[in-house]
Amino acid sequence: MISDQAKKEIDIWVAKYPEGRQSSAVMQALTIVQKENGGSLTNELKQAVADYLEMPTISVEEVATFYENYNHKPVGKHVIRFCHNISCMLNGSDELISYLEEKLDVKTGEISKDRLVSVKRVECLGACVGAPMCQIGDQYYENLTKKRIDEILDGLK
Amino acid sequence: MNNICLKSIDKDNPSSLATYETMGGYKVWRKILNGELSPEKILEELKIAGLRGRGGAGFPTGLKWSFMPRNQEGQKYVVCNSDEGEPGTCHDRDILRFNPHSVIEGMAIAGYVMNATVGYNYIRGEFMEPYYRCEEALKEAYDAGLLGTNIKGSKVCFDLYSHLGAGAYICGEETALLESLEGKKGQPRFKPPFPANVGLYGKPTTINNTESFASVPEILSRGGQWFADLGVPNSGGTKCFSVTGNVKNPSNFEIPMGTPFSDLLKLAGGLRKGRTLKGVIPGGSSTPVIPAAKAMKMTMDYDSIEKAGSMLGAGSVIVMDDTTCMVKALTRLAHFYYDESCGQCTPCREGTGWMYRVLKRIMDGQGKSEDLELLLSVQDKMLGNTICALADGAAMPVESFIRHFREEFEYYIKHGKSMVENDG
Numbered sequence: 278m279i280s281d282q283a284k285k286e287i288d289i290w291v292a293k294y295p296e297g298r299q300s301s302a303v304m305q306a307l308t309i310v311q312k313e314n315g316g317s318l319t320n321e322l323k324q325a326v327a328d329y330l331e332m333p334t335i336s337v338e339e340v341a342t343f344y345e346n347y348n349h350k351p352v353g354k355h356v357i358r359f360c361h362n363i364s365c366m367l368n369g370s371d372e373l374i375s376y377l378e379e380k381l382d383v384k385t386g387e388i389s390k391d392r393l394v395s396v397k398r399v400e401c402l403g404a405c406v407g408a409p410m411c412q413i414g415d416q417y418y419e420n421l422t423k424k425r426i427d428e429i430l431d432g433l434k
Numbered sequence: 435m436n437n438i439c440l441k442s443i444d445k446d447n448p449s450s451l452a453t454y455e456t457m458g459g460y461k462v463w464r465k466i467l468n469g470e471l472s473p474e475k476i477l478e479e480l481k482i483a484g485l486r487g488r489g490g491a492g493f494p495t496g497l498k499w500s501f502m503p504r505n506q507e508g509q510k511y512v513v514c515n516s517d518e519g520e521p522g523t524c525h526d527r528d529i530l531r532f533n534p535h536s537v538i539e540g541m542a543i544a545g546y547v548m549n550a551t552v553g554y555n556y557i558r559g560e561f562m563e564p565y566y567r568c569e570e571a572l573k574e575a576y577d578a579g580l581l582g583t584n585i586k587g588s589k590v591c592f593d594l595y596s597h598l599g600a601g602a603y604i605c606g607e608e609t610a611l612l613e614s615l616e617g618k619k620g621q622p623r624f625k626p627p628f629p630a631n632v633g634l635y636g637k638p639t640t641i642n643n644t645e646s647f648a649s650v651p652e653i654l655s656r657g658g659q660w661f662a663d664l665g666v667p668n669s670g671g672t673k674c675f676s677v678t679g680n681v682k683n684p685s686n687f688e689i690p691m692g693t694p695f696s697d698l699l700k701l702a703g704g705l706r707k708g709r710t711l712k713g714v715i716p717g718g719s720s721t722p723v724i725p726a727a728k729a730m731k732m733t734m735d736y737d738s739i740e741k742a743g744s745m746l747g748a749g750s751v752i753v754m755d756d757t758t759c760m761v762k763a764l765t766r767l768a769h770f771y772y773d774e775s776c777g778q779c780t781p782c783r784e785g786t787g788w789m790y791r792v793l794k795r796i797m798d799g800q801g802k803s804e805d806l807e808l809l810l811s812v813q814d815k816m817l818g819n820t821i822c823a824l825a826d827g828a829a830m831p832v833e834s835f836i837r838h839f840r841e842e843f844e845y846y847i848k849h850g851k852s853m854v855e856n857d858g
Contacts, residue, residue, distance in 0.1 A: 293554075293595040295509070298635060300617035304600045308559070336618070343619040343776075345601030346559050358560075362521040363719060363752055364678035366766050400603065400770050401521040401719075402560050405678040405750070406685050415562035 278325035283309050287329065300332050303340050307347055316356060317348035345399070353388045353395035355433050358412040361398045364405035373409055374398060376423055380430065394433060435701075438672055439648040440525070440688045442533045449567045451574040454535035460580060462654040463539050466546050467588040471654070473504065473547040480650070482658030484670025489515055489606070489643030490718065490748045491823075492736055495650075501630040502548040502640050510550035511639040512541050513615065514647055516557040516564070517599055517606040520718035521770060522750035525674035525686040526644035530557065530564035533648060534571035538594060540647030542581065543654065545592040548640055552593050556611050559599040568596050603774035607822045608641040610776065621778045622822035643748075645674055665691030669735035673749050677702040680709065680755040691735040698734055698751065709755040713838065717747020719767050720827025722834030723754075743834070759852040760839040764831060765793040771828030782825035785816040789832055796843065799850030806836055806843055 279287070286309050290302035306326045311318050318341055327337040341347045348356075357377065361370050374385065377396055381389050388395040404410045407419025418429055441457060442448035454460070465471045480496030487493045502510065514537060518526040529537060541553045557565050572594060575581045583591045597615055599605050605614045609623035612634050633639020649671065653661045662670040669691035675698060678684045682703025689698065695714070705711060711726040716734075722744040724732070732742040739746045754763065772790040777783045789812055792805050813829035820826075836843055845853040 293597070295635065298616070301597070301615060303617040304559070304614070305598055308598070308600060330617075332617070339619050340600075340617065343602065344559070344599070347600065361766070362770055363715075363763060363766055364522050364684070366763070367679040367752070367754065367758065368684075400773055401519055401523075403518045403524045403527050403558065405522050405524045405752075406676055407524075408678060408684065412560060417563065 278321060279310055279329055280313060283313050284329070291330070299330050300336065303330055303332060303337060304344065306330060307337070307341055311347060315354070316352040317350060351388070353393055355394050355413050357394060357396045358399045358402070359385075359396060360400070360402045360404075360408070360410055360412075362401040362405075364401075365408040365410060368408040370409040373421055373423065373426060377426060380426075394430075436688045438652045438688060439529045439533060439536060439645055439674055440686065441652075443528065448532040449534050449571060451535060451571065451578060454533070458655055459535050459651065460539055462651050463542055463580060466543065467586050467590055469588065476543065476547050476654060479654055479658035483653045483661040484658075484665065484668070485646065485649055485653060485661065486669070486736070487643055488645035488649070488673065488748070490520065490720075490745075492746065495642060495646050498630075498642070499544065499547055499640060501628070502550070503631070503638055504547070504549040506638060509552065509635075509637045510548060511634045511637055512544045512548065512550045512553040513608075513611065513634060513639055513641040514541055514553065514555040514644055515606060515608060515611055515641055516555055516561070516644045517611060518561070518644070518748075519558055519603045519606055520720060520748050520750055521767070522676060522678055522715065522718045522752040523748045524676050524678075525688075525749065527561060527564055528686050529644050529648050529674070530561065531567050534564075534568045535575065536648040536651055537568070537644055538571060538575050538581070540642075540650035541594055542592045543650055544640065544642065544647065546590055548638075550638075550640070551591040552595075554595050554597050554615060554634070556597045556599060556605070556615055558605075559601050565596060565598060572596065602776075603770075604776045604822075604824060607824065610822070611641065612639065619776070621776045622824075624821055666733075666735050666737075668737055669746075673734070673746075675734060675749040675751055677751045677753065679751075679753040680705060680758065681753050682706055689734070692738070693734045695732050695734055695751075696730050699753065702753070705753070705755050709757065711753070712756050712758055713754045713760070715744075715750075715752040715754075715831070716742075717745045718750035719752070719770065720823075720830065721745040721747045722830045723760075723838060724834075725838045757854060759854040760835055760842045761793070761796060761846045761852060764835040765790070765797050767831050768793050768828070771824065775824060775828070779820035779822075779825065781816045781819045782828065785812050785825060786828050788812045789828065796846050801847035801850070803847060805847060806840070810836060 290305040294301040410419040605620040610620040614620040629639040714729040768790040772786040813832040816825040816829040
């Protein structure tokens with residue numbers, strides 16, 4: 278269920294914590310398997326993480342449902358996480374989110390028809406001086422305008 | 435400006451060990467490794483410096499460190515809170531990206547003072563660029579023999595690891611952060627016991643904010659008094675402020691405590707052409723809003739902002755001009771707390787939902803005349819009735835927005851639309 282490569286990555290995290298405290302690595306383990314699974318988690322994957330880290334299934338389930346960054350339904354190949362909190366709002370994030378929805382013909386929380394992109398409204402991502410901003414993968418995109426959004430979307434394959 | 439935590443920001447390769455060392459980095463750590471600086475002396479300097487926790491609570495750092503039972507046997511931990519997520523706040527991100535070695539050195543010094551040989555830097559899960567910079571910096575520090583076991587033959591040991599979160603504002607609360615670090619839901623612990631006695635994995639632990647740790651090396655290098663004199667009484671030193679919202683040049687500024695707000699506003703380019711100031715949230719979304727006239731008279735330090743009716747918090751200055759609909763602004767904040775409440779305490783779990791739904795109803799044109807009293811009654815029942823301060827942070831903006839901008843809320847309820855032109 279968990280690939281050897283993912284196990285290797287998880288082991289790097291497990292090694293950071295004291296012996297017997299491997300559950301400290303659960304958040305990263307879920308992040309790693311989610312990435313490998315195209316951006317979302319399944320019950321089987323959560324069970325596999327529980328088995329691998331020798332944790333009760335319910336403890337993994339609690340973590341997987343508590344934190345924002347885990348998806349429980351399939352997502353687009355690229356997830357655009359658009360901040361709508363106050364500093365971004367004051368700089369026009371709502372208008373840009375509407376623009377994005379219109380351009381992609383997709384509502385926030387949904388996947389585009391070609392399954393390339395999904396859009397999510399998220400709370401503060403901690404880059405308020407670059408408002409309005411969004412996150413795609415590991416990357417932050419700041420000081421967004423309609424023109425900049427066009428460029429970013431053109432670059433997504 | 436930008437003399438301590440952000441001092442590498444305009445340099446080439448700002449995050450590298452070489453840059454950090456040309457700015458005097460690891461000088462204090464080397465002094466410690468040479469046995470030239472005692473834990474007692476460090477605590478004394480920090481107390482003289484008047485450094486207060488930069489994460490928002492403002493608790494004196496030196497005092498916090500002195501609570502650790504340093505002579506107690508067994509493992510002890512130092513934890514850095516880099517779970518920056520208070521709306522309006524983004525200076526820790528820049529410290530982590532551009533000056534990660536200052537955080538590493540600050541944490542190592544803390545470890546030495548408190549006899550803690552292991553540290554974790556809890557970085558919010560979205561901060562991948564800061565995380566990679568910190569990992570590179572850690573590798574450089576290990577390769578240079580500045581971390582590890584029996585460092586440079588000094589018998590001093592300190593191992594430091596980065597930990598990544600996964601998206602939860604509540605993990606910025608120190609005991610929720612510890613729960614999260616242990617691989618659990620981030621729900622705050624009941625206190626006492628405090629982390630200094632029962633912290634990570636049940637061991638004595640001290641948690642400080644990124645900026646607090648990053649300030650420590652420079653304070654010890656130049657002296658506590660030097661730092662204290664940069665600021666004003668009761669607010670020692672400089673502080674990083676994120677200035678965001680309706681200003682021409684939003685940015686982070688590390689400036690002396692006690693700087694007039696009007697000067698900080700100028701640094702951020704001032705308001706946009708033809709606009710007037712309406713209100714300022716001075717310390718991040720959890721702190722009460724201050725109307726323009728009062729804000730223009732305040733200085734950026736703990737006491738002055740408190741006198742103006744708010745808190746310095748994390749130094750996150752959200753500027754709102756006359757185009758801002760205060761009903762919409764508050765509704766957005768209320769949604770945030772509704773989303774981020776961990777659900778553990780009933781007043782917070784239910785209260786944040788009530789406040790958001792009532793505000794949403796007003797925004798939808800369905801507001802009732804009694805809604806403002808309902809909002810005030812809900813926030814009053816939340817204040818001080820929960821395990822952690824998230825509920826207070828959710829409640830205080832509601833009270834202050836309604837108090838200072840009541841006519842906007844009444845207008846919205848009566849007319850079903852915003853009083854501010856082109857908004858709503």
